Amino acid sequence: MSxxxxxxxxxxxxxxxxxxxMTVIDGETVPIFGGFWAIFGHGNVxxxxxxxxxxxxxxxxYRGQNEQSMAHAAIGYAKAxxxxxxxxxxxSIGPGALNMVTAAALAHVNRIPVLLLxxxxxxxxxxxxxxxxxxxxxxxTVSANDCFRPVSRYFDRITRPEQIIPALRxxxxxxxxxxxxxxxxxxLCQDVQAEAYDYPESFFAxxxxxxxxxxxxxxxxxxxxxxxxxxxKPVIIAGGGVLYSEASEALSEFSQxxxxxxxxxxxxxxxxxxxxxxxxxxxxxxxxxxxxxxxEEADVVLxxxxxxxxxxxxxxxxxxxxxxxIVGLNVQVFDAMKHNALPLVADARVGLEAxxxxxxxxQVDSAWTDKALTAKDIWIGxxxxxxxxxxxxxxxxxxxIGAVQRGRTKATLVxxxxxxxxxxxxxxxxxxxxxxxxxxxxxTMGYEIAGGVGVALARPDEDVxxxxxxxxxxxxxxxxxxxxxxxxxxxxxxxDNAGYGCINRLQMATGGANxxxxxxxxxxxxxxNVDFAAHAAAMGATAKKVASVSELETALAESEGxxxxxxxxxxxxxxxxxxxxxxWWDVAVPExxxxxxxxxxxxAYVKALKAQRAG
Numbered sequence: 273m274s275x276x277x278x279x280x281x282x283x284x285x286x287x288x289x290x291x292x293x294m295t296v297i298d299g300e301t302v303p304i305f306g307g308f309w310a311i312f313g314h315g316n317v318x319x320x321x322x323x324x325x326x327x328x329x330x331x332x333x334y335r336g337q338n339e340q341s342m343a344h345a346a347i348g349y350a351k352a353x354x355x356x357x358x359x360x361x362x363x364s365i366g367p368g369a370l371n372m373v374t375a376a377a378l379a380h381v382n383r384i385p386v387l388l389l390x391x392x393x394x395x396x397x398x399x400x401x402x403x404x405x406x407x408x409x410x411x412x413t414v415s416a417n418d419c420f421r422p423v424s425r426y427f428d429r430i431t432r433p434e435q436i437i438p439a440l441r442x443x444x445x446x447x448x449x450x451x452x453x454x455x456x457x458x459x460l461c462q463d464v465q466a467e468a469y470d471y472p473e474s475f476f477a478x479x480x481x482x483x484x485x486x487x488x489x490x491x492x493x494x495x496x497x498x499x500x501x502x503x504x505k506p507v508i509i510a511g512g513g514v515l516y517s518e519a520s521e522a523l524s525e526f527s528q529x530x531x532x533x534x535x536x537x538x539x540x541x542x543x544x545x546x547x548x549x550x551x552x553x554x555x556x557x558x559x560x561x562x563x564x565x566x567x568e569e570a571d572v573v574l575x576x577x578x579x580x581x582x583x584x585x586x587x588x589x590x591x592x593x594x595x596x597x598i599v600g601l602n603v604q605v606f607d608a609m610k611h612n613a614l615p616l617v618a619d620a621r622v623g624l625e626a627x628x629x630x631x632x633x634x635q636v637d638s639a640w641t642d643k644a645l646t647a648k649d650i651w652i653g654x655x656x657x658x659x660x661x662x663x664x665x666x667x668x669x670x671x672x673i674g675a676v677q678r679g680r681t682k683a684t685l686v687x688x689x690x691x692x693x694x695x696x697x698x699x700x701x702x703x704x705x706x707x708x709x710x711x712x713x714x715x716t717m718g719y720e721i722a723g724g725v726g727v728a729l730a731r732p733d734e735d736v737x738x739x740x741x742x743x744x745x746x747x748x749x750x751x752x753x754x755x756x757x758x759x760x761x762x763x764x765x766x767x768d769n770a771g772y773g774c775i776n777r778l779q780m781a782t783g784g785a786n787x788x789x790x791x792x793x794x795x796x797x798x799x800x801n802v803d804f805a806a807h808a809a810a811m812g813a814t815a816k817k818v819a820s821v822s823e824l825e826t827a828l829a830e831s832e833g834x835x836x837x838x839x840x841x842x843x844x845x846x847x848x849x850x851x852x853x854x855x856w857w858d859v860a861v862p863e864x865x866x867x868x869x870x871x872x873x874x875x876a877y878v879k880a881l882k883a884q885r886a887g
Contacts, residue, residue: 277470282433283323283460285471286389289440291330294480295356304448304481305387306349306357306729307332309342313364314403315391319465320362334758337750339363341722343375345751346386348686348719348726350379352706355453355516356483357730360387365462366404370416374716377423379455381713382539383512383604385447388424388457392417395431395461417459425454431461433469448481450516450603450619485517486603488618488626496599496616497630503572505593505640506532507563509555509584512539513577513602519621520705523576524548526628531636532574533644535563537584538693538712540577542702550641552648553655556584557857558694561654562647564855568592574627576601577620580610581713587858589883601627612887654852655699667821668848669695672767675821676737677701679828680763683737684709686727688719690741691774691849692767698853706731718748721764725751728760735832736761742768745804749811755837756812763831764813765824766804766841773846782861783873790846808839815839856880 280288295304310333312321324333336342339361346359363369369390379386393405393415401407408414421427426446428439436458443456488496500506514523520543527534527550535555536543544551553560555567564586567573571593578584580598585591588611600613601623608615616623635641659674667675669692677683677700687696688711702708709727711719724738745766755762771790779789786793791800805815814836818824824842831838861877862870 276473278473278476279468279470281319281323281466281468282430282436283319283465284326285433285436285469285475286320286440287323287327287331288476290360291327292476292478293444294478296480296482297356301480302357303331304357305331306353306359307334309334309336309346309359309361311336311339311342311363311368313368313391315365315368315462316362316389316460316465317364319462320389320391320460334754337753338748339368339371340375341718341748341751343372343386343388344378344716344719344722345726345729345754347375347379347384348709348723349730350384350386350726351382352709352727352730354518354706355385358385358387358447359726360389362389363391364404365391365393365402366406366416370419373419373423376420376455376457378711378714378716378719380423380425382711383453384455385453386455387443387447388420388455389460390417390420390457391465392429392459392461394463396463415459417457420457420459423455424457425452426456427459428457429459429461430464433464433467437471437475444481450484450486485619485622486617488616488623492614492616493626493630496601496614497627499572499597499599499614500574500627501631501634504637505566505569506572506574506636507566507570508532508534508574508576509537509578510534510540510543510576511537511578513620514540514543515705517577517620519576519624520544522621522624522628526624529628530631530634531638531641533566533641535559535567537578538697538710541697541710542705542708545703546701547703549645552644553651554697554853556586556590557855558583558697559853559855560651560698561853562644562651564590564853565647566644571595571597573598574601575599575613576624578602579607579713582858583712585611586855588885589858589880590855591885592883651853658850658852659699661821661825663820663822666843666845668845669767670699670850671821672765672824672842672844673699673739675825676739676765676828679825680735680737680832683707683735684727684731686720686724686736686738687740688712688723689715689717689744690772691777692739692741695850696739698850717744720744721749722751724762724764725755725760728755728762732761736763738762738764740764740766741773742766742770742802742804743772746802749807752808752811752813752837752839759835760837761835762837763828764808764837764839766839767844768802768804768841769844769846771846776846777849778859781873782859783865783867783870785867785869804841805839813837813839815841817841856883858884
């Protein structure tokens with residue numbers, strides 16, 4: 273029996289296939305692709321461009337201003353959707369494609385699904401070298417797009433139209449797999465995009481993708497449950513996997529039932545509401561005093577859905593109990609076994625519910641829970657002091673954070689880089705799952721505004737507030753135009769400390785001289801005085817520079833719910849940070865220097881290294 277086919281170009285097949293991929297959200301079947309970001313050029317305008325026009329009523333295409341930032345917006349959308357829905361991005365060949373590599377790395381590090389479809393050179397090679405083609409003297413198969421290989425979970429180059437059939441099927445498997453999840457790059461040779469093929473109609477049949485919930489292995493589970501039951505001072509570290517598994521309720525019930533305090537990574541913050549009695553807040557280098565006090569003493573750490581990166585573990589020097597055991601509850605075995613952990617490879621929600629049942633009737637000694645509650649009360653007082661309003665000429669980041677949260681009590685917060693993530697990790701009080709949205713796995717300067725656009729697309733009914741430093745704003749701000757074009761509701765708060773304040777502080781902490789970070793410490797003929805409000809207004813925002821935290825708080829309150837993009841700019845102090853909480857971070861200091869400040873810092877560094885665990 274002959275198979276029914278339909279003749280399409282390869283690009284048309286890509287577009288039609290994408291429109292047929294569905295998922296289920298709150299009982300409703302919806303498209304799994306939330307849209308397509310595109311900057312057209314040679315290499316994709318004729319093929320993919322024409323194909324997207326044909327499906328524009330079912331698969332919306334958004335025009336980006338920069339290839340990197342449009343991919344950041346796609347990542348923000350997927351993260352805000354808890355990886356249940358995602359987007360695709362297409363570019364021309366050459367520089368357009370390579371501009372997405374940084375975003376691919378961000379998605380790779382943070383385990384976020386995004387489909388990247390850069391144009392590529394001619395598969396037939398007849399017109400080589402084409403405009404923007406990167407030639408290898410020793411390998412005729414190489415193009416610029418090979419740079420995506422190390423930062424893609426799955427990479428494929430499509431050199432024949434029929435190859436797109438297995439490639440797209442594999443792409444969907446990766447994008448929806450809780451363990452493999454990350455960026456997929458399908459490099460589309462530009463001539464092949466326009467070539468036709470008789471595709472089987474079955475390839476375009478609607479398919480519904482639902483989350484796979486991995487069940488724990490019986491032996492791993494028994495060992496993990498036994499370790500927790502023997503614990504005297506257990507803690508839970510909640511990572512991003514808690515949110516992606518929609519396990520917040522299970523985590524809350526588990527911690528309450530057994531009296532175990534919870535601390536949150538950057539990706540996991542908002543897993544529990546700030547007001548939850550056993551939520552100790554942030555942990556690690558940017559941790560609260562409560563979390564870090566408990567982590568130092570913990571004998572068992574239940575690490576749920578976290579990569580246990582160095583900011584979480586204090587560069588593996590935070591946990592001081594010599595009898596420490598880690599139980600790694602994670603869908604990805606690579607993460608579950610880090611730091612010699614007892615692996616519990618399972619979905620976070622399934623794993624927590626199973627552990628809860630296995631530990632029925634067991635609670636940790638009340639003295640440990642009471643110690644946690646007392647430590648939290650002390651931390652709340654310290655954080656209140658850091659967040660308090662002040663009339664100083666140059667407020668701290670913490671004081672601005674307090675003003676933003678008082679002005680917008682139900683905001684979803686977006687940030688990524690510089691000193692703000694550390695202060696936000698400590699001081700922002702999240703009230704619901706996903707209300708705190710940080711890229712701190714790759715800490716990508718320039719993510720903030722673009723990521724905020726993606727969050728606003730995914731959560732159009734929510735109040736989305738982006739906080740960004742002047743350095744990151746200058747690095748990438750063009751998606752303000754996109755937000756204004758699309759009629760999105762977005763608030764951006766720009767903290768201007770006249771340079772790269774975070775790295776300047778790190779430079780000072782390692783004994784370095786103030787050099788090339790703050791504008792005043794750079795080579796310059798004239799010091800810049802950027803009018804950020806005027807710049808944002810020129811791109812379509814309603815913008816204002818405020819003179820104080822009280823004026824910022826008022827402006828935020830007055831603009832709440834208003835349509836369009838609103839930008840508020842405030843000058844801040846580049847040196848002040850929240851002293852309470854925090855932990856050492858391993859940043860190597862030069863062993864030899866002519867400067868005594870560096871030698872002193874090196875001496876302190878060598879001393880600190882002694883607390884680092886060897887295994």
